[in-house]
Amino acid sequence: MSLEKKSPCKVNLLLNILGRRADGFHELETVMQPVNLCDEMTFARASSGVQLTCSHPELPTDSKNLVHRAATSFLAAANISDGVKIHLQKNLPLAGGIGGGSANAAVTFTALNELFGSPLTPEKLHELAAALGSDVPFFLYDQPALATGRGEKVQLLENFPALRGKAFFLVHPGFGISTPWSYQNLARFPEALNGKFGRAKELVEKLQTKNLAGAAGTFYNSLEAPAFDKFPVLELYQEFLRENGAEVALMSGSGSTTFAIAKNLTTAESLAEKFKSQFGNNGWMATVEVS
Ligand code: C5P
Numbered sequence: 001m002s003l004e005k006k007s008p009c010k011v012n013l014l015l016n017i018l019g020r021r022a023d024g025f026h027e028l029e030t031v032m033q034p035v036n037l038c039d040e041m042t043f044a045r046a047s048s049g050v051q052l053t054c055s056h057p058e059l060p061t062d063s064k065n066l067v068h069r070a071a072t073s074f075l076a077a078a079n080i081s082d083g084v085k086i087h088l089q090k091n092l093p094l095a096g097g098i099g100g101g102s103a104n105a106a107v108t109f110t111a112l113n114e115l116f117g118s119p120l121t122p123e124k125l126h127e128l129a130a131a132l133g134s135d136v137p138f139f140l141y142d143q144p145a146l147a148t149g150r151g152e153k154v155q156l157l158e159n160f161p162a163l164r165g166k167a168f169f170l171v172h173p174g175f176g177i178s179t180p181w182s183y184q185n186l187a188r189f190p191e192a193l194n195g196k197f198g199r200a201k202e203l204v205e206k207l208q209t210k211n212l213a214g215a216a217g218t219f220y221n222s223l224e225a226p227a228f229d230k231f232p233v234l235e236l237y238q239e240f241l242r243e244n245g246a247e248v249a250l251m252s253g254s255g256s257t258t259f260a261i262a263k264n265l266t267t268a269e270s271l272a273e274k275f276k277s278q279f280g281n282n283g284w285m286a287t288v289e290v291s
Contacts, residue, residue, distance in 0.1 A: 001044065001045070001115070002042055002043060002044035003042070003043045003044070003111050003114060003115055004040065004041070004042050004043075005040075005041045005042075005043070005107050005110075005111050006038040006039075006040060006041075006107075007038055007039040007040070007041050007088075007100070007103045007104050007106075007107040007139075008034055008035060008036055008037065008038045008103055008139075008142070009034075009035050009037055009038070009092055009096075009098040009099050009100050009103060010032050010033060010034055010035055010098060010099045010103070010135075010138065010139070010252075010253075011032075011033050011035055011098060011168065011170070011250075011252040011253075011257075011259045012030050012031065012032055012033075012097075012221060012250075012252050012253050013031040013032070013033050013203060013207070013219055013250070014029075014030060014031040014199060014200055014203045014218070014219060014220050014221070015028065015030045015220070015221045015222055015223060015253065016028060016029050016030070016195040016196075016197075016199045016200060016220060016222055017186060017192065017193060017194075017195050017222040017223070018194065018195055018197055019193065019194050020187075020193065021150070025134070025150040026150065026183055026186070026193075027148075027149070027150065028147075028148070028149075028150065028151060028222075029146065029147075029148050029197065029199065029200035030146070030147045030148075030151060030200065031144070031145075031146055031147075031200050031203055031204060031207075032135075032138050032144065032145050032146075032147055033144050033160075033163070033290070034142055034143065034144065034291060035098065035168060035170070035288060035291070036288055036289075036291040037091070037092060037098075037170070037286050037288050038091065038092070039088060039089060039090050039091050039092050039100060039103070039104060040088075040089040040091070041067075041086065041087065041088050041089070041104065041107055041108070041111065042086065042087040043084060043085070043086055043108075043111045043112065043115055044084070044085045044086075044115075045082055045083070045084060045085075045115060045116075046082070046083040046084055046085040047082065047083055048081070048082065048083040049083040050068050050071040050072055050075070050083060050084055050086070051083065051084070051085045051086070052065060052067055052068050052071070052086045052087075052088065053086070053087045053088070054087070054088040054090060055087075055088065055089045055090050056088075056090035056094070058094065059088070059090060059094070066101045066102070066104060066105040066132060066133065066136075067086060067088055067104045067105060067108050069105070069132055070104075070105040070106075070108040070109055070112075070128070070129075070132055070136075071084050071086060071108050071112060073128050073131070073132065074108070074109055074112045074113070074120070074128065075112075077120060077124065077128055078112075078113075078116060078119040078120055079119075080116055080119070084112060084115070086108065088104060092284075093172040093176070093257065093283075093284045094176055095176025095177060095178060095179075095256070096172045096176060096252075096253075096255075096256060096257040096284075097177065097179075097251065097252040097253030097254050097255045097256060097257045098170070098172075098252050098253065098257050099135045099138070099139065099253065101133075102133050102135035102136045102138070102139055103139040105129065105132050105133065105136045105139075106129055106136050106137070106138075106139030106140050107139065109125045109128060109129055109140065110125065110140060113125060122140070125140060126140060126154075129152075130152035134150045134151035134152050135151055135253075136152075137152050137154050138151070138154050141154065141156055143156045143157065143158075143159075144156075144157045144158070144159060144160060145157055146200050146201075146204060148200075157204065158208075160204075160207035160208065161207070161208060161209060161210045162206065162207040162208070162209060162210055162211060162212040162215055163207065163212065163261070163290045164210070164290070165263075165264055165289075165290075166212065166247070166261050166262065166263065166264065166289075166290045167261070167262050167263075167264055167265040167267065167268035167287060167288060167289045167290060168259050168260065168261060168262075168268065168286075168287065168288050168289075168290060169241070169246070169259065169260040169262060169268045169269075169271050169272050169275070169285070169286075169287050170252075170257055170258070170259045170260075170284075170285065170286050170287075170288075171237065171257065171258050171259075171272075171275060171283060171284070171285045172256060172257045172283045172284040172285075173231075173233065173234070173237075173256050173258075173282070173283045174282050174283035174284070175231070175256060176256055177227055177230075177231070177254055177255040177256045178254075179253070179254040181226075181254075182223045182226055182227065182254035182255065183223075183254070185226035185229075185230075186222065186223065186225065186226055188225075188226065188229075189225035189226060189229075191225075192222040192223075192224075192225035192226075193222070195222050199218065199220055202218055203215060203218045203219065203220075206218055212247050212248070212261065213247065216247055216248050219248050219250050220250075221250055221251050221252075221253075223251065223253070223254050223255065224250075224251050224255075227251055227254070227255040227256065231255075231256065234251060234255065234256065234258060237249070237258045237275075237279070238250070238251075238258060240274075240275065240278055240279075241258070241260040241271065241275065244271055244274045244275075245262060245263075245267055245270070245271050245274075246260035246261060246262055246271060247260075247261050247262065247263065248260065248261040249261075261290075264289075265287060265288075265289050268287040268288075269287050271287075272285055272287050
């Protein structure tokens with residue numbers, strides 16, 4: 001028996017860093033929105049070990065890969081001596097700030113739990129996911145969420161009325177930004193490093209009305225400070241998107257993906273066309289309805 005699963009991505013509608021912690025991580029509050037653009041994964045039982053293959057030549061398939069680590073950690077926690085065979089078809093960009101790798105890991109946990117007859121509780125899966133990466137627990141649930149701590153404390157939210165019927169345009173410029181680099185360089189921007197708590201709740205409340213325009217000024221990402229400093233083109237992207245019909249334009253996570261929110265899918269597609277004529281058809285771009 002083999003299981004096929006889609007592994008989606010996310011955008012951070014808000015990412016407010018509250019300061020550096022003693023353990024080196026950063027305390028934050030973030031509003032995360034699932035996005036229905038996906039990698040594809042296949043899982044099957046094998047006699048022993050974790051055998052991972054991947055369509056992307058740059059991704060390691062050993063224990064450096066989050067999927068491999070998730071599978072190893074699952075098998076150990078569930079006391080399973082059999083192995084697994086996993087294939088990852090990578091459609092999403094790497095180092096993009098849209099959580100592709102974290103989602104792959106989370107999908108591995110849920111798929112293996114299904115494949116082996118649910119030996120682990122949802123709480124245990126959450127614990128294993130959090131040990132693997134700050135964004136991984138969010139992807140165990142297919143819902144918008146407010147995440148706090150280093151990102152691993154997840155409070156699930158209903159779909160936002162302000163985003164109903166809207167569509168995303170996502171653009172990855174062809175270069176990635178390393179998450180550790182982003183956080184390290186945030187130290188040069190004290191205002192962005194020490195954000196004021198409460199912005200996430202403010203955005204969530206605004207998104208719970210039907211008025212996206214009223215919420216537009218509250219979308220925020222602290223990690224734009226170091227990213228714009230090194231890659232000014234990312235700021236130009238946003239200006240262009242806002243001038244050409246985007247209701248919101250923001251960088252997701254630690255970048256480099258920028259996302260725009262448009263009135264509907266047709267508007268998002270026409271925004272994508274205008275963007276290509278202005279900046280060229282480089283990198284990775286996609287449009288999708290808000291799910
Ligand atoms: O948890 P994750 O593996 O995604 O984190 C990658 C890196 O990003 C961490 O090693 C750390 O440098 C930085 N980070 C952070 N604060 C967070 C999340 C990530 O400093 N809340």
